[in-house]
Structure formats: C-alpha cells, structure tokens
Amino acid sequence: MLKSFSQDTFEAIPSPCFVLEDEKLRRNLKRIDSVQKRAQINVILALKGFAMWSSFPLIKAYLKGATASSMNEAKLCVEKFSALAHTYAVGYRDEEFDELMKLSSHVTFNSLNQFHKFQDRVPAHISMGLRVNPEWSDVTVDLYNPAHAHSRLGLISSSLPEALPPNIEGLHFHVLCESSAAALVQVLENFETKFKKYLPNIKWLNMGGGHLITKEGYDVELLVDTLKYFKKKYQVEIILEPGGAIAWQAGFLKTTIIDIVENEGSPTAVIDASFTCHMPDCLEMPYRPEIMEGSHHAKKQPFRYKIGGVSCLAGDFLADYSFSKPLKIGDTLTFLNMMHYTMVKTTMFNGVNHPSIGVIRADHTFELLKTFSYQDYRDKLS
Ligand SMILES: Cc1ncc(COP(=O)(O)O)c(C=O)c1O
Incomplete structure (x- = not known):
C-alpha cells in the first residue's frame, strides 16, 4: 500500500x-478538480478537516479557497492560503466579529439571532448566507450527524420566514460525513422539498462537506450529473467544502x-x-x-x-x-x-x-x- x-x-x-505523501494528495486534488471543472462548481478546503499548511501551495494549484470555522482558521486561511475565508461558525463572538470580517469573503450565520445581531457589521463586499438543515442525513452516529433530532446546526425550514431577508445571498447545508454521491442525491431531494421557494432568490448554495469524492468506488459521474442538473435548474453557484476527501x-x-x-x-x-x-x-x-x-x-x-x-x-x-x-x-x-x-x-x-x-x-x-x-x-x- x-x-x-x-x-x-x-x-x-x-x-x-x-x-503526508505529496503525490497522493495531488492525485486527490486532480480528481476533485475534474469534478469542479466538469460540473462548473467551486470546491474549497474545509480547514477543520485538514490544515497542514505546508501543503497549501500544492492545494492552491487546484482549489481557490478554504472555509474557516473560527478566527484561527480564518487567520490561517489568509496567512497561509492567501485567500479570504468562506466563514461559517456555529456562533460568532462580539469581540472577534469585525476582525473576522476583514479575513472573509463570505459569512454564513447559523441562526436568525446571529444574523440579526451581526448583519449591520458585515461590509457590503462580503456575501451573507444562512445555514439550513435539510433534516435528512445518511450518517447513523449522532456525534457526526448534523441533522439529528433537535440539532443546533442550521435552521429548519419551519423556522424561516416566508421570504429570505433581502441581504441574504446564499444558503449553506452540511449533513454528510464520508458519504456517497447517492446520499447527496437524497439530501438534495429533502433540501428541495423544504427550501425550494428560496432558491430563485439566492446566488450561491454551499453543499458543505462529507462528499468522499476521492474514495475508491465513489460515483463521480453521479456527483457531476447531480451538480450540473441542480445548477442548471436553479441557476445558482454551487460550492462544496470537503475536508476529509482532500487528504x-x-x-x-x-x-x-x-x-x-x-x-x-x-x-x-x-x-x-x-x-x-x-x-x-x-x-x-x-x-x-x-x-x-x-x-x-x-x-x-x-x-x-x-x-x-x-x-x-x-x-x-x-x-x-x-x-x-x-x-x-x-x-x-x-x-x-x-x-x-x-x-x-x-x-x-x-x-x-x-x-x-x-x-x-x-x-x-x-x-x-x-x-x-x-x-x-x-x-x-x-
Ligand atoms: C460546516 C462543515 N463544512 C465542511 C465540513 C467538512 O466535512 P468533511 O471533512 O466530512 O468533508 C464539516 C465537517 O464537520 C462541516 O461541519
């Protein structure tokens, strides 16, 4: 082996x-890049899964950005990945928020409370999103299942207003973990059922991580077809943010x-x-x-x-x-x-x-x- x-x-x-074996990392990146190019989407690195920054120059040859879930990850993203972060945290802290915005290109809120509290402090050039919970996952271990009953991660559809706030440009979900393309298809069915009415009004949809694209046997064709179909149907920019799959x-x-x-x-x-x-x-x-x-x-x-x-x-x-x-x-x-x-x-x-x-x-x-x-x-x- x-x-x-x-x-x-x-x-x-x-x-x-x-x-780390550089050539194996490169092999993974090439596979992910082929998905990115064929489906015309963006794949970014989830730093929470892999943040060995000496490998960032290699990763940057294939992926444009990274997602940060804390101030430290956002700083690493700017300092070592030379990119502004797609930032999502379960909760933002008052004293950190303004500095975090200097390090971010996108910011996603986990709740309407957080959105209402911080929206006025988000500079105009940063794209705002909300994390939603499609309430379906193939993950059976609750510790790793963001869609478990009464999860704190993301808004369920019944807690959203009829229309999204006008300054919200994106939606974000993350409910997979080391999952297949078929699992993503099922997530999207649930997501569409629950959140369809918002889709004409958003610019981007971040489908989170958990896509184990680089595992032998992963159905890359199904992934590409699914992403293409979804992108065409709703005219949204699609972002995937895997961590585990990268390395x-x-x-x-x-x-x-x-x-x-x-x-x-x-x-x-x-x-x-x-x-x-x-x-x-x-x-x-x-x-x-x-x-x-x-x-x-x-x-x-x-x-x-x-x-x-x-x-x-x-x-x-x-x-x-x-x-x-x-x-x-x-x-x-x-x-x-x-x-x-x-x-x-x-x-x-x-x-x-x-x-x-x-x-x-x-x-x-x-x-x-x-x-x-x-x-x-x-x-x-x-
Ligand atoms: C919001 C979010 N995005 C992306 C990821 C990366 O997931 P994975 O490493 O399984 O691809 C995680 C993992 O916990 C996550 O919580």
Whole structure:
C-alpha cells in the first residue's frame, strides 16, 4: 500500500510521525478538480478537516479557497492560503466579529439571532448566507450527524420566514460525513422539498462537506450529473467544502511499539502515540484504521494483539488486530489514512508529545517539517 517509496526513505522517518505523501494528495486534488471543472462548481478546503499548511501551495494549484470555522482558521486561511475565508461558525463572538470580517469573503450565520445581531457589521463586499438543515442525513452516529433530532446546526425550514431577508445571498447545508454521491442525491431531494421557494432568490448554495469524492468506488459521474442538473435548474453557484476527501488515503502515522503487556492471555502492544491524543476518531466515530504491518481484522492472521495508546485513559486502545508473526518491542506500526481529522484534533493530554510532522515528496524523499517539545506542552498552559 505504501510502496511508492523505498525502505530507506521509510526508515528515515522518526517515530511517532504524521507523514503526508505529496503525490497522493495531488492525485486527490486532480480528481476533485475534474469534478469542479466538469460540473462548473467551486470546491474549497474545509480547514477543520485538514490544515497542514505546508501543503497549501500544492492545494492552491487546484482549489481557490478554504472555509474557516473560527478566527484561527480564518487567520490561517489568509496567512497561509492567501485567500479570504468562506466563514461559517456555529456562533460568532462580539469581540472577534469585525476582525473576522476583514479575513472573509463570505459569512454564513447559523441562526436568525446571529444574523440579526451581526448583519449591520458585515461590509457590503462580503456575501451573507444562512445555514439550513435539510433534516435528512445518511450518517447513523449522532456525534457526526448534523441533522439529528433537535440539532443546533442550521435552521429548519419551519423556522424561516416566508421570504429570505433581502441581504441574504446564499444558503449553506452540511449533513454528510464520508458519504456517497447517492446520499447527496437524497439530501438534495429533502433540501428541495423544504427550501425550494428560496432558491430563485439566492446566488450561491454551499453543499458543505462529507462528499468522499476521492474514495475508491465513489460515483463521480453521479456527483457531476447531480451538480450540473441542480445548477442548471436553479441557476445558482454551487460550492462544496470537503475536508476529509482532500487528504483521504494521502498519508500515515508511523509509530513504534514500546511495550507489550499481557493480561490473562490478551496481549496489548503499547505504541509511542495515543488514540485519544492523536487519532481521536478511532475512539469517537469509532473508526478502525488499517495498519501496514498487519490486519485490522482480528482473525485474518494468527497472532492477535490489542493496540494500546500511551496515555492513561483506560479506553485508549483498539481491540484486536492480527499479525502474521508475534510482535516485539521496537517494531513499527504504521496507521494508514491518518491525515484528516488527526493533526487538527490532537491534544497533549498526559503531556504526551505531539508526533512530528513530515512529508514524502514527489521524488520519494522524506522531509521532516516539524518536531514538538516540552515547550509546546508548557506554552499551551499557564
Ligand atoms: C460546516 C462543515 N463544512 C465542511 C465540513 C467538512 O466535512 P468533511 O471533512 O466530512 O468533508 C464539516 C465537517 O464537520 C462541516 O461541519
């Protein structure tokens, strides 16, 4: 799976380390760009999913902008992506709002309260939108389902007035997560039923993220056809803002086994990284990453181990993985598909150090970009 570079390159990578593979990122971007061009829409990067800014020059060659969900993301967008942000936050803070507007090209409000409170402080050149909730999603885990019952995310149709406020130029929805094109079709059916009357009066429709365009088997043709149809029917500019899809299968987390502990015949390989600190979706979603050295199926190989994180959280482990031979201290375990929702979500719980960050370039060489130290831990506290 990782055979695009040599063993020597792999050995040069320190442990633990998040490693982006430039060429895999480029492959994803090309696929997304082809959708963008064929459907005549704009795809922007959701920074909440992937914000490894050293890769922004590469991303910018294909995507024009990014979406920010906080002041920090908006600052990063301007400083490192050299673009004004499409800003949407669940709530804006009084003391930040004016500065946020200097960093934004679009601003979307999550409620009418927020719209009424801030609309007069939005400069004329910034396009305003409202987030709506189509009340349908294919996501079954509530933690990741913005359309769950009584969700705070976006306005349901019954809470909107007969006509949109005249200064609202766009609508925004986000209800998908690692979803298919068929799921988008169903969202759009619900969206149309509930919000059709507003569509003649808006300029843009942001269909959020959750479109896993870069996953093998994703029906790109269906996506393109659906977007073209919708765009033609309502004459709106369409924006997609995926995060996960941008860096899908474009990098890994290299770790090392630092201990193997036994408890009544059930061994755990303890690694120099942590699920709760560095790969939180593995516990929250929950999501079982593949590893290069073994199988994430407990029974595929003869030797079974739990993989344990180095924090003291009791649940910081993943249940059995299997291997072709017994594991030993010092072995490498490489977690695949670890670029999205990892670096942006990590913590230093227990004072556990952050994995280094590096990149494998197109010429297959490894470049170490960043290491972390005690100072990083100390400086986030006071
Ligand atoms: C409003 C919004 N847009 C875009 C995204 C990106 O979604 P994904 O990374 O699943 O594509 C999210 C993710 O939570 C989101 O909340």
